[in-house]
Amino acid sequence: MNIQETYSTLGLSDFEYDRILELLGRAPNYLELSLFSVMWSEHCGYKNSRPLLRRLPNSGPNVLQGPGENAGVVEVGDGWALAFKVESHNHPSAVEPYEGAATGVGGIIRDILAMGARPIALLDSLRFGPLKEGRNRYLFQEVVRGIGGYGNAVGVPTVGGEVEFAPAYSGNPLVNAMCVGLIRTEDLVRSRATGEGNLVVLLGSKTGRDGIHGATFASDELTEESESKRSNVQVGDPFAGKMLIECCLKLLDEGLLVSLQDLGAAGITSSASEMAAKGGVGIEIEDDRVPLRESGMEPYEVVISESQERMLAVVEPGKAQRVLDLTARYGLVGAIIGRVAGHGELRVKSGGEIVGSVPAEHLADAPVYERDVVRPSYIDEVQDLDLANIPEPGDYNEALLRMLAHPNLCSRRSIFEQYDHQVGADTVVLPGADAAVMRITGTNLGYAITTDGQGRHCYLDPRGGGAATVVEAYRNLSCVGAKPVAITNCLNFGSPEKLEGYYQLAECIEGMAEACEALGTPVVSGNVSLYNETEAGAVYPTPVVGMVGVLEDVRHHATPAFKREGDMVVVIGNRSGVSLAGSEYLEIIHGRVAGKPPEPDLAAEKKTADLVRNMIRSGLVDTAHDVSGGGELVALAEMALAGGLGIEYEEDKLERMIAGRADVALFGEEPGGFVVAVSLERWDELQDALAEVPGYDQIGTVGGDRFKIGDLVDVSLQDLKGAYERDLFGAPGGAEISH
Amino acid sequence: MKIGVTIFPGSNCDRDALYAIERMGAEPVELWHADADLKGSDAVIVPGGFSYGDYLRPGAIARFANVMAPLEDFARSGGPILGVCNGFQVLAEAHLLPGALLRNTGMRFVCRRVRVRVETTETPWTSSCEPGEDLTLPVAHNEGNYFADPATLDQLEAEDRVVLRYLENPNGSANDIAGICNEGRNVVGIMPHPERVSDPVLGSEEGMRLLRSVLAGARV
Numbered sequence: 025m026n027i028q029e030t031y032s033t034l035g036l037s038d039f040e041y042d043r044i045l046e047l048l049g050r051a052p053n054y055l056e057l058s059l060f061s062v063m064w065s066e067h068c069g070y071k072n073s074r075p076l077l078r079r080l081p082n083s084g085p086n087v088l089q090g091p092g093e094n095a096g097v098v099e100v101g102d103g104w105a106l107a108f109k110v111e112s113h114n115h116p117s118a119v120e121p122y123e124g125a126a127t128g129v130g131g132i133i134r135d136i137l138a139m140g141a142r143p144i145a146l147l148d149s150l151r152f153g154p155l156k157e158g159r160n161r162y163l164f165q166e167v168v169r170g171i172g173g174y175g176n177a178v179g180v181p182t183v184g185g186e187v188e189f190a191p192a193y194s195g196n197p198l199v200n201a202m203c204v205g206l207i208r209t210e211d212l213v214r215s216r217a218t219g220e221g222n223l224v225v226l227l228g229s230k231t232g233r234d235g236i237h238g239a240t241f242a243s244d245e246l247t248e249e250s251e252s253k254r255s256n257v258q259v260g261d262p263f264a265g266k267m268l269i270e271c272c273l274k275l276l277d278e279g280l281l282v283s284l285q286d287l288g289a290a291g292i293t294s295s296a297s298e299m300a301a302k303g304g305v306g307i308e309i310e311d312d313r314v315p316l317r318e319s320g321m322e323p324y325e326v327v328i329s330e331s332q333e334r335m336l337a338v339v340e341p342g343k344a345q346r347v348l349d350l351t352a353r354y355g356l357v358g359a360i361i362g363r364v365a366g367h368g369e370l371r372v373k374s375g376g377e378i379v380g381s382v383p384a385e386h387l388a389d390a391p392v393y394e395r396d397v398v399r400p401s402y403i404d405e406v407q408d409l410d411l412a413n414i415p416e417p418g419d420y421n422e423a424l425l426r427m428l429a430h431p432n433l434c435s436r437r438s439i440f441e442q443y444d445h446q447v448g449a450d451t452v453v454l455p456g457a458d459a460a461v462m463r464i465t466g467t468n469l470g471y472a473i474t475t476d477g478q479g480r481h482c483y484l485d486p487r488g489g490g491a492a493t494v495v496e497a498y499r500n501l502s503c504v505g506a507k508p509v510a511i512t513n514c515l516n517f518g519s520p521e522k523l524e525g526y527y528q529l530a531e532c533i534e535g536m537a538e539a540c541e542a543l544g545t546p547v548v549s550g551n552v553s554l555y556n557e558t559e560a561g562a563v564y565p566t567p568v569v570g571m572v573g574v575l576e577d578v579r580h581h582a583t584p585a586f587k588r589e590g591d592m593v594v595v596i597g598n599r600s601g602v603s604l605a606g607s608e609y610l611e612i613i614h615g616r617v618a619g620k621p622p623e624p625d626l627a628a629e630k631k632t633a634d635l636v637r638n639m640i641r642s643g644l645v646d647t648a649h650d651v652s653g654g655g656e657l658v659a660l661a662e663m664a665l666a667g668g669l670g671i672e673y674e675e676d677k678l679e680r681m682i683a684g685r686a687d688v689a690l691f692g693e694e695p696g697g698f699v700v701a702v703s704l705e706r707w708d709e710l711q712d713a714l715a716e717v718p719g720y721d722q723i724g725t726v727g728g729d730r731f732k733i734g735d736l737v738d739v740s741l742q743d744l745k746g747a748y749e750r751d752l753f754g755a756p757g758g759a760e761i762s763h
Numbered sequence: 764m765k766i767g768v769t770i771f772p773g774s775n776c777d778r779d780a781l782y783a784i785e786r787m788g789a790e791p792v793e794l795w796h797a798d799a800d801l802k803g804s805d806a807v808i809v810p811g812g813f814s815y816g817d818y819l820r821p822g823a824i825a826r827f828a829n830v831m832a833p834l835e836d837f838a839r840s841g842g843p844i845l846g847v848c849n850g851f852q853v854l855a856e857a858h859l860l861p862g863a864l865l866r867n868t869g870m871r872f873v874c875r876r877v878r879v880r881v882e883t884t885e886t887p888w889t890s891s892c893e894p895g896e897d898l899t900l901p902v903a904h905n906e907g908n909y910f911a912d913p914a915t916l917d918q919l920e921a922e923d924r925v926v927l928r929y930l931e932n933p934n935g936s937a938n939d940i941a942g943i944c945n946e947g948r949n950v951v952g953i954m955p956h957p958e959r960v961s962d963p964v965l966g967s968e969e970g971m972r973l974l975r976s977v978l979a980g981a982r983v
Contacts, residue, residue, distance in 0.1 A: 172872050176903070177813040179775025263773050263816025353797075355772050442872045444903040446959045447811075449779040452966070463964055465782065579964060753871075 030054070034061035040391060047386045055324040055372060055380035059387055062290035062328055063297060066554050069390025072520035073552045076530050079537045080547040086509050087548055094138035094215060094286060095205070096548025098510045100574045102467050105209045107141040110149070110202035110475065110514040110570040112553035116257040117170075117199040121163045125170030125199050126260040127332055132203040133180060134286035134335060137269055140213035140276050141205025144448055145462055146175050148185035148201050149475040149514070149568040153194025155431055155752070160189075163197050165753055171201070172442045177262035178269070182443035183451055183460035185475055189431045190617075192479070195558040200514040200551075202475055202570040206464065213276060215285040217299035217307060217338045217364050222282055224296065224307060224362035225344065227351050228268050228334035230317035234258045235291070235330025245519060245557040264333035264356065271354035272335060280347050282338040292327045293387075295336045296362070297370045301388035306365035311374045313361045323374040338364060393520075397531070400524040406484055409605055409619035416687050420736045423613055427691070428661055429747040430612045433654050435665075438751045452578055456666065458500040458650055463578045470578025472506035474571055477516075479564030481621050484606045486528045486565055488623040490535025495624045495695050496652060497571035498543050502633035503648040503698055505581040505640035506573030508543065513550040513569050518562025520554050528565035529554070536567060542626035545571060575641075582640045582700075584649035586667030591647065591701040591726040593671060594710065595656060597632055598718035602692030608653045609691035624695035628718050636698050639713050644706060651697030657690040659699050660724075661731060665748055670728040670741055677723045686736055701726055764978060767792040767804030769834070769850075771825045775812035776847065776958060783958040784808070787975055796828040806843040806887070806977050807834060809850030811903070811956060821864065821906050822852035831857060843887035843977050844950045848904055851942070851952030860945055860952045861919070862911030867904070868935025874903040878930040879941045879955060883923045886944045888951045891976040898969045900955035902933055902941075907954040909936040909943070919943055927953050 025033070031041045034057060044052055044060050052060065066072055082090040088105055089097035095109040113128025125148075133143045148171050153160040164187075175182045180203070217224075235258035275281050283303075285295045292309060300307040311323045321329075339347050344360055351358030365371070371381040417423040427433055440455035452470060453461035459474035476497040482489030494511065501508045513536065518525035540547060556563040575581060586593075604610045605619025639645040647667075651659045664671050696718075702710045707722075714720045732738045766789045768780045777793075784791040792802050801807060815824035825831070838844055838859050846854035854860045867873055876899050881892040892898075911919070916938055919925055927942035934954075942953030957970030 176872055176874075176905075177773070177775075177816065179812060261816070263813065263818065266773055266775065266813070441875050444872070444874050446874065446901050446903060446956070447775055447779070449782065449959045449961070449965065452964060 031057060034058060035065060036061055040064060043391055048382065053380060056382050058324045058328055059293050059370065059380065059382055062293055063387040064390040066552065067289050068294055070552055071390040072393050072554060073515065073529065074392050075394045076533045079533055081537065081540050082546050082548060084510065084544065084546040087546055088209060088212065090548050091550060094135040096510060096512055097139060097212060098548060098572065099209055100471055101469050103209055104464055104469065105207050105212070106471060106572055107136050107139040107205040107207060108202065108512050108570065108572055109135050109549040110200050110512045110568060111135065111551040112514050112516060113199045113201065114197065114516065114553050114556055117167055117197055118195065120257040121166035122170040122173065123257055123259050125167040126174035127258045128199055128201040129171055129174040130260045130262065130265045130332055131288050132201045133178060133265060136203045136205035137272050138215060138284050138286045138335065139205060139207065140211050140284065141207035142273060143180045143203050143205045143269060144450060145204040145460065145473060146180050146182040146201065147473060147475045147570065148182065149477055150185065150187040151193040151198035151479065151566060152189050153191055154189050157194060160194060167197065167199055168439055168442055174260050174262045176444040178266045179447050181445050181447045181451055183445050183462065184455055184473060186477065187436065187439060188479065190479060190564060192564045195560065196556050196563050198516045198556065198563065198566055200516070200568045202512065204473055204572065211276065213281065213284050215283050215299050215302060217283055217303035217305050219282060219340065220305065220364055220366045221341065222364040223339050223341055223344050223360045224309065224364065225337045225339050225347055225358060226314060226334060226361045227271065227337060227358050228356050229261060229264045229331060230315045230357055231326060231329050231331045232317045233321060233325060233329060236325055236328060245555045258330045258332050260332050267354045267356055268333050268335060271351055271356055274350055275347060280339060280343045282340060285336045287334040287336060289330065291329045292336065297384045297387040299336065299338065300370055300384035306367040306369045306371065306384060307362055308365050308371045308373060309362040311372055313359055315357045315359050323372060323379045327372055395520065395526045397527055398523050400527055402524065406618055407620040411604065414604065414610070414614055416685055417613060421739050424657060424661065424737055424739065425743065425747040427609065427612055427654050427658055428744060429750055431752060432608060433658060435749045437749060438753055453504060453581060453583055457504060457583045459504045459506065461504050461575065461578065461581050468577045470575035472501050472504045472573045472575060474500040475568055476500065477566045477568040479566035480617055481606050482528065482532050482566060483564040485620050486531035487535035488621060490532035490567055491539040491624050491626065492695055493567055493569050494536050494539035494543065494545065495629050497569045498545065498629065499633050499650040501571055501573035502637040503582060503650050505637055506575045507637060508545050508571050508573040510548045511540065511545050511569050511571045513547055513567055515550065515552045516556055516563060516566040516568065517554050518557045525562055532565055532567045539626055543630055580641050580643055582646050582648040584663045584666050585647065586663050586669040586701055586726045587647055588703060589669065589727040591703055592707050592722050593699060593701050593724045593726060594720055594722050595697065595699050596636065596714065596717055596720045597697035598628065599694065599697060602655065602688060602694040604688055604692050607655065607691060607693045609655065609687065622694045629696050632696055632698065632717055635713065635717055636700065644709055644713060645700045645702055647701040649699050651699060652693065655691040655693050656697065661744055663699060664731055664741060665744055668741065669726050670730045670732065671724050671726055672728065673724040673733040675734055677721060764789045764805045765792050765803055766790070767794040767801050767807040769794045769796065769807065769809050769830055771796045771814035771828055773813045773816050774810050776810040776956065777812065779958045780808045780810040783961040783974055786961055787971065787978060789978060794830050796830050799829040799832050801833045801837055807837060809844065809846040809853050811848030811850060814849055814853060821849055822856035825853045826857040835859065838950050841947060841949050843980065845888050846952040847956055847958065848954055851954055852906065854950060854952045859950050860943060861915050862909055864906045865908040865910045866906050867908050872905045873933045875933065876901050877933050877955065879927045880930055882925045882928050885923065886926055886948050886951050887977050887980045888973050889926055889976055890979050892972050897930065898972060899967065900957060900970060901959045902955050904954055907934040907936065909940040911937060926951055927955065
């Protein structure tokens with residue numbers, strides 16, 4: 025292989041190779057080239073996305089740590105802080121779904137742990153192709169098993185998340201895992217290496233050949249060849265992960281660590297060079313001191329291996345023995361593998377000889393590509409929608425049941441029951457609501473978490489979709505009663521080297537930035553996953569938002585379930601703009617993905633959501649739900665199903681609705697809508713509270729065992745449940761998939 | 764009253780159990796697997812989790828941990844022991860309880876709240892319950908399908924040693940068994956997690972009905 029073939033195979037361009045020559049003033053050897061290959065991959069170096077990411081706001085009054093560390097951190101009160109981040113594991117999950125998903129969970133847990141926080145909640149945002157294809161069913165089933173397999177055993181509850189199905193994700197599923205950790209503000213640790221002569225300690229599992237060049241793999245398109253890169257996917261060991269959590273927390277508790285960093289993409293290389301670059305120091309790694317689980321590994325393999333369940337710590341020499349003793353107590357391997365040096369280089373030694381040495385700052389400083397943002401022509405085509413071609417359903421009962429039975433809208437019970445969502449005994453609102461609500465033991469404080477993504481909307485209108493994604497998360501937190509504080513995001517896109525992919529990335533970020541600014545929710549951490557393409561094309565542009573909010577008194581929260589017979593049901597929000605453009609209804613009933621969905625009115629959104637939250641916080645409202653996929657009718661059905669109580673819509677309200685088309689009114693979507701329910705005695709109070717909202721309507725009354733909307737819909741709760749509570753792991757036709 | 768909680772590598776409900784004990788008004792004591800010492804505990808909870816990663820079989824490795832020898836002595840001397848979930852599996856592997864916990868018949872991990880009936884109040888962990896009382900308790904397990912040979916099942920039923928019975932069987936368990944006790948009635952193993960419903964803010968305190976029972980028999 026000539027040198028050009030070598031660096032091309034490692035994923036480096038001619039330009040990048042020339043830049044390396046220029047920076048080093050000499051030709052790199054293979055190990056050094058490998059270091060650049062992984063550190064300059066999109067996954068580690070953000071070389072395509074960095075200029076665009078600058079647009080996102082990242083500071084705010086509660087932000088203790090913004091982007092740049094292993095996770096973002098916000099203060100929540102009483103000296104407590106939450107560390108959180110979402111990260112993708114799309115490519116590994118496409119070729120080896122169980123381990124891909126499992127190690128995605130393990131990896132994000134270690135990011136949180138690296139901040140010194142105890143990981144206490146997990147969420148997963150998933151996208152697959154339609155379940156009618158066997159491969160997609162396999163990926164879906166194994167990803168869910170992998171998340172449960174790791175999360176359940178490691179003892180961190182999986183409390184929420186979301187899943188959607190669309191043809192654009194066939195062959196390239198999206199598997200994004202989010203973790204939240206709890207920490208005292210004074211106990212935060214950072215990853216900056218300091219103190220010349222301090223020791224570098226590797227903790228956790230032994231190092232093997234798994235995941236060599238995984239980061240490079242993650243930064244390329246998926247092809248037939250990807251299958252042969254299966255060995256690039258790491259294997260997780262949740263038992264070791266659990267011991268690593270307890271061990272690191274103990275080491276921190278005893279004040280034994282100067283800094284801490286998890287080993288993720290690119291292994292020791294990436295962790296050591298980031299720690300060195302942040303501290304403005306050098307790090308020397310002695311490759312033969314790394315505990316190995318197989319023989320004959322080359323030095324470059326040792327330093328870029330992505331073996332799981334490992335952390336790197338900087339330790340003062342006098343404390344190293346205690347660190348090693350405690351590591352052994354937790355059944356883990358600990359080894360002093362290097363030291364902090366003054367020379368600023370990441371230097372790898374093998375048998376006393378230097379086998380590679382590169383300035384850490386160069387590794388951490390990937391080249392940046394800025395491209396022109398050009399509107400692709402597909403957008404005008406897909407936004408074209410003429411309602412005259414969309415017939416109204418003849419039977420609204422049937423339409424509603426079909427909607428509720430669709431994999432994008434049906435119950436997620438068959439998924440979340442495979443996850444331990446209660447371990448830790450802090451889960452206040454179990455999965456199935458708009459957001460998970462957790463308590464902070466020993467205080468009245470609580471926090472809520474949600475993940476949201478709107479791929480179809482972002483495909484039809486990237487900027488509007490980016491904003492709508494943030495707004496949806498804001499609504500979800502507000503209607504459990506939490507005040508949104510900050511977000512983490514995972515940007516899942518196609519190739520930025522293609523005009524369409526770059527435009528979608530740039531515009532989605534712009535939309536998200538506008539929404540984050542308007543809502544006061546900065547982006548404190550995130551991850552970029554580009555090149556989500558197969559030979560059939562790119563995935564929907566799918567920025568996923570993980571938002572965290574605070575409840576001052578966790579007892580005052582709301583859930584969607586109808587709770588009492590006779591409660592007044594009120595729809596809040598100006599519903600004049602509801603539209604079928606880009607709606608679930610248009611796709612499920614009419615098989616169309618088209619139109620320009622209504623854009624969120626950011627100021628009105630904030631006002632309405634804040635008002636709903638205040639009604640929950642004051643104890644006035646305990647039943648709330650936002651109107652999203654499937655429109656008002658699906659939102660009401662979900663509330664009826666969750667509470668096991670029916671609803672009757674008022675006749676006169678129905679007349680208002682069908683002034684236009686009934687399907688638009690019932691199934692149309694528009695950001696900004698909520699449904700709440702209150703008892704008759706508190707109706708006056710509610711009206712007072714609603715005086716300033718853009719609009720509201722008391723539309724019906726909770727009660728009975730039927731779901732009745734004037735003359736249009738009349739279905740028993742039993743039938744609704746039969747459609748909604750379906751097992752997503754059953755094969756089409758109803759037969760169980762054999763396990 | 765001192766209530767110990769064993770901590771094996773991979774236990775993950777130990778902190779929840781310790782917290783519940785505190786809420787009961789008892790003194791929680793951590794029992795590290797490597798130490799053959801119950802530290803003067805008046806009762807012991809073997810908590811849930813994935814001890815030793817569930818490698819080999821759930822509970823199969825934990826039964827050889829150092830802490831198990833004094834625990835077995837404690838069981839023989841009539842000390843109250845409660846195994847929850849993985850703790851039940853450990854106690855079965857250690858032959859402190861008969862039978863075994865097999866893979867759920869649905870072949871999936873199951874996490875949900877289920878209704879169970881308290882079948883006997885003659886154990887230290889159910890003595891404060893009403894006979895026949897219904898409780899709603901969370902389960903979360905992959906291997907909760909109780910199995911024993913027909914003779915053992917008959918004996919358990921005849922001797923009133925089925926402690927909890929599922930009203931909605933989530934895992935294919937024989938005779939809908941959710942929990943049993945030993946011949947001496949002092950060692951109880953249950954699959955549901957009472958410690959997860961031990962605080963009103965979590966929506967239910969029904970788990971305390973079981974846990975607080977042990978306080979009634981406290982050797983003061």
